[in-house]
Amino acid sequence: MSAREKIILAAMELFWLKGYNSTSVADLLSRTQLNSGSLYHVFPSKQDVLIGVLEAYRDGIHAQLLAPAWAAVDDPIEKIFALMRHYRTLIVETDCAYGCPIGSLALELHEPDPQVRELLAANFENWTSAIEQCLADADRRLPPQADRRALAQFVLTAMEGGVMQARTHRDVTYFDRAIAQLRAHFDLLENAARVRA
Amino acid sequence: MSAREKIILAAMELFWLKGYNSTSVADLLSRTQLNSGSLYHVFPSKQDVLIGVLEAYRDGIHAQLLAPAWAAVDDPIEKIFALMRHYRTLIVETDCAYGCPIGSLALELHEPDPQVRELLAANFENWTSAIEQCLADADRRLPPQADRRALAQFVLTAMEGGVMQARTHRDVTYFDRAIAQLRAHFDLLENAARVRA
DNA sequence: TAGTTGTTTGAATGATCAATCAAGGGAAAG
DNA sequence: CTTTCCCTTGATTGATCATTCAAACAACTA
Known part of the structure; x- marks a missing residue:
């Protein structure tokens, strides 16, 4: 190595x-x-190590994060919640000290270099793009007017917010409730799509 | 002073x-x-300054945050979105560098003192309790089986996640989309309550 | 063998950090 | 005036920080 x-x-x-x-x-x-x-x-500097780390996360998202989480899941919407279960496992395994590496860095670095900020954004972008692909694969089960990109970003929102609260309260049920709300949101959307069809 | x-x-x-x-x-x-x-x-130490700061946020939430945001709003559910508009103003005023002071500290401090962690949690708790009161005031407009506490926490989740993404992308529309999704969620809930009634 | 190139060593540097404390100031009480 | 008490002064301490660099080393090439 x-x-x-x-x-x-x-x-x-x-x-x-x-x-x-x-x-x-x-x-x-x-x-x-x-x-x-x-x-x-x-x-050349400590910041370049950070840049290397962010590039590694960006380039490894499929192999390191998505593939393991989706190993046994085919249904596109269940893939989203399988990913959430993956994060839940990380939270439990760390006794609720888990923080999303990207989200934590995004909030810790208050005046980041443009290059660092763009890499943080690229990491979020990769993540939401993967979710957006799931939503595209579930196209007919969602109302046609629902904004896929906004919905994918909302999945990230719910994950990051849930992780933050679970960590702060040292209690995974805060994450669980956030995901339950997200699930309710998807159920309502799927229902609305069914009724209209 | x-x-x-x-x-x-x-x-x-x-x-x-x-x-x-x-x-x-x-x-x-x-x-x-x-x-x-x-x-x-x-x-006695720098950490005690942090504790003082967190106590100040905790004790000042109504006077410093909620009262200004709710000055001209009566409707309990609109109060929630008025608070979100308040955060939006802060984001815009800071050129999208805004971070929730509590959320940022919660993610920056990786091994906080128990006292610090409890104060962070108390700040979140105060915030969500205020939202929960709004939901209680809007009781009949929500489905009876909807979990008020979980919903209030979800509002915090959406705000924190939206702020994080707006800041990372330096683009307030990421916050706007998170709030739009939250609004859609409330619309769906209010609709469900109306249909059932 | 001698030279070249790329890599490693690790002590040293100067900046910055949180925290200390002996000395002094000033107001109120006796 | 004297004592007491609270507060302020600011130089100082020792730790830790990111970073540097001359010297040594190792692996090829001519």
Whole structure:
């Protein structure tokens, strides 16, 4: 494994656990058993490590996140809720300390570089595009006038908001209630599409 | 104005602008024109300033947030969307850099003190309780089986998720779409209640 | 063998951090 | 005037921060 890969892997974990500002370069060095010169040979600055991490999340969304969550699910709308169950598992496994790596960084970095901000946005964009594809695959089950893109973004909204509250209250039922509301919303939409048909 | 009040006011603004970790004690001192000894005479540590800030938000939610947002609104459900418009104004006024002060702190602080975590939770709790009261005031317009508390939490979910995306994309329409979805959800609920009645 | 290129070493640098504390100021009480 | 009490001053401390760089090393090439 190259030094670059080692650093990216360690940074993905540490930024997620402690945040970007609270992760020191020394933390990355001790975790990877590298020396500072090696790190700075690969990355000009700590921010470039962050950029590498955000690129890794962006490029790995299907292999690392969606494929595992959708391994046994075919129905497009159930795929959405399977992804939510995946996040629920992460919340439970971390004793409700889980935070979405992208969402946490998006709120932690108050004056991000344009490049960093665009990568955060690209990560959200990739995520919602995948949901939008699910909605496209379920086309006839939704009212024709329903805005697919807005609905996909709303799924992200519900996930991020639910994760934030579950983490703050250290209680996964806050996430569960957010997802239950989202499910109710989809049920109402599917009902409306059926009635009209 | 007492030293304590000066510090709390400055800290509310700086924590909101830069985050907790990125706000140094030196920042607070230069903003307040105080010396470090004065600050540490009032607050044993920087974290105690944070606690003071969170208590101020908790205690000021009605006077500082809800009363202004609801000045000209009576209808309980419109109160909810008036509050959302209030947040929209904040987003626009800050060129889409706005972040909910509580939500940002909740995601920035990865291993918060129990006291800090409880104050974050209390802030969310106060907020959702106010929404829950609106829902109680609109009782007959909602289906009787609809879970009021879950719905109130979902309003917070939509707001936080919408703010996060608007900020990340630097585009208020992401917030607008989240609120439009929330409005659609309420419309569907009100419709369901009407049909059944 | 000698030279070239790419990589690693790790001590050092200067900035910045939160926090300390002995000394002094000033107002009220005796 | 003297004592007491609360508050302020601001230089100082030691830790930690991101980053640098001359020197050493390793793997090829001529």
